[in-house]
Amino acid sequence: MARAGTRFRSRTRTALLSVLALLAGLLSLQLTGPAPRASAAPTTFTHPGVLVSRGQLDYARAKVQAGQQPWKAAYDNMMASSYASLSRNPKPRAIVECGSSSNPNNGCTEERQDAIAAYTQALAWYFTRDTRYAKKAIEIMDAWSATITDHTNSNAPLQSGWSGSTWPRAAEIIKYTYDGGWANSGRFATMLRTVYLPEVISGAETKNGNWQLVMTEAAIGISVFIEDRTSYDKAVSTYLARVPAYVYLTADGDLPEPPANSSIDTEAEIVKYWQGQSTFTDGLSQETCRDFGHTGWGIASIADIAETSRIQGQDLYPKIQERLRQTLGFHTTYENGATVPSWLCGGSVKKGLDEVTEVGFNALHNRLGIAMSNTQKYTEAHRPSGTDNYFNAWTTLTHADNPS
Secondary structure: OOOOEOOOOOHHHHHHHHHHHHHHHHHHHHHHOOOOOOOOOOOOOOOOEEOEEHHHHHHHHHHHHOOOOOHHHHHHHHHOOHHHOOOOOOOOOOEEEEOHHHOOEEOHHHHHHHHHHHHHHHHHHHHHOOHHHHHHHHHHHHHHHOOOOEEEOOOHHHHHHHHHHHHHHHHHHHHHHOOOOOOOHHHHHHHHHHHHHHHHOOOOOOOOHHHHHHHHHHHHHHHHHHOOHHHHHHHHHHHHHHHHHHEOOHHHOOOOOOOOOOOOOOHHHHHHHOOOOOOEOOOOEOOOOOOHHHHHHHHHHHHHHHHHHHHOOOOOHHHHHHHHHHHHHHHHHHHOOOOOOOOOHHHOOOOOOOOOOHHHHHHHHHHOOOOOHHHHHHHHHOOOOOEOOOOOEOHHHHHOOOOO
């Protein structure tokens, strides 16, 4: 484990360095012209291309058909779930009202779970080629696109992020692999554009980081489905600013990066925002000392967004892979039983990372060849991954050891 940084950097010195860097940048701009845009959306979007690609689906389908593990067990687990039931009836609402911790819960659970069901049915269609599953996915998506008009109450942005992350996964598979037709796909796109996108792209800088990360995941996925290059670029910019404010590296200095566009910038404010943690080390998350469950949601979205960007031909992994590697390793070390040191969260952490490691582990370990022993041990011990009933679902099936 990396040595913890305990000194706090001088904000005055940082500000001075920032001014000098800005002046240097302006001089460089005058001499060399504008730099190329680092976050430009793809000229042509790839479909299906939200979290899973056609190549990934084909690879996993072949493994299931051959009865190979862990894919066959993951597939059986998915098909045995209520989300794959052909008798499932959607429960749409015009107004989904979600307060803190989903209290009140007026349609919150139903919306999240119907989105997961649509994705599950879409996967079931692809793996079986049984048109009943495609029709059921369409039925669920059509029911919601004909009904919902808004999300309200304090958890509206988070709820929109959870459901808005899942809907495009289902829609991409159905629209671009099912040849039976989807008459209301345009209405579904309008729902994503008018009901979800304005809520998730607006930002949540002062909330815990899992909020803005899952909202950004939703914005990325929606932008791919509706082919909105402007929203895609904005979401990528938000992501690249938020990841350093969620996962610390010692290269950042003595304090973590504050959330962009927030009022959180002093030492005391940053320590408070990091749940009172004042000693920082590689891989520590802004929510580590809250609990590993919420942290896991943030980590999942970091990986999911990078995976979608890779499919779209704009690979963001090189920009975030060290933070993702370190935070996966850091948290799985304690999930695997390592003793919690006294400097970390007062010597006690609330574990429960859940099954959120497959996408990031596959990208870094299997595709890039990075050794990740703690993450590997944890990931393999938690196969096959199911669903958390919020937005993570069936990633052992879609991403385990998947080279595509």
